[in-house]
Amino acid sequence: MPELPDVETFRRVLERHALHRAIAGFDLEAPRLLAGIDEAELRKNLVGHQFDSTHRHGKYLFAHLDHGPWLVLHFGMTGEPRPFGPDEAPPPYARFVLHFQDGGHLAYIDPRKLGEIGLTPDPQTFVREKGLGPDALGLDWPTFRALAQGARGMVKPWLMDQHHLAGIGNIYGDEILFQAGIHPRRKMEDLSEDELKRIHQAMQDTLGLAIGAHADPAQMPPHFLIPHRHKGGHCPKCHTPLAHTKIQGRTSWYCPRCQPP
């Protein structure tokens, strides 16, 4: 689930449900999620404090603590935050649950436990240490062109490499290339200026529309590839049966007619 539009949706959930509520404690069911910090240190930094703002960079979500540091959340392939009330049971796969002093809770659910929970002095430091590229949302054309300049190799892996751009994953990589009419195996060095521009435009349009749909496939515009991205699916533009291919271990779906090699 969690690519840029999903994480942006999660950020808004935190913005609405997690700010200005004193943290009474937490349960950590899956300590393997902790990255670069132990449970005791996390406890010391969270308990008795509260979040007062949020931030997102690529697929990483940050929540600022009132005493300085930021909680960092990454959702792996299956994670998401879910608030629940004082009298409700935690949702299934709640691996990390914050308890607020007002009686409410915020669960971090992650069936596959491939996410990450950590702390950082500030998002900029985190982004630098991780070597993340600029956030894909709102990235302007000159910056995008400069990044693409001199890039080599297939366009799909390039878009998905968080060191180039932060936020695009397998699903939105496919969606962007579909909207731009570019085959996922096309080489970066072979793309024309016009094709790069189409990718950049498709990226902005796709991310914006996906966020508008709260990253919910059921609410995506009719011309989106996402709802058709499965066996037996057809191109929403020309009705040609969709094709798929394995690129670096991930399945890429595309329309063989709209996205010629």
Add this chain to the structure above:
DNA sequence: AGGACGCCCTGTTCGC
């Protein structure tokens, strides 16, 4: 360096 793979996990879907 690009690209292919394996691994970390676990639930769901596919295919014989």
Add this chain to the structure above:
DNA sequence: TGCGAACAGGGCGTCC
């Protein structure tokens, strides 16, 4: 129908 294999929206490390 049943069961094991393959797959799933991420990221990292290794090898050629």
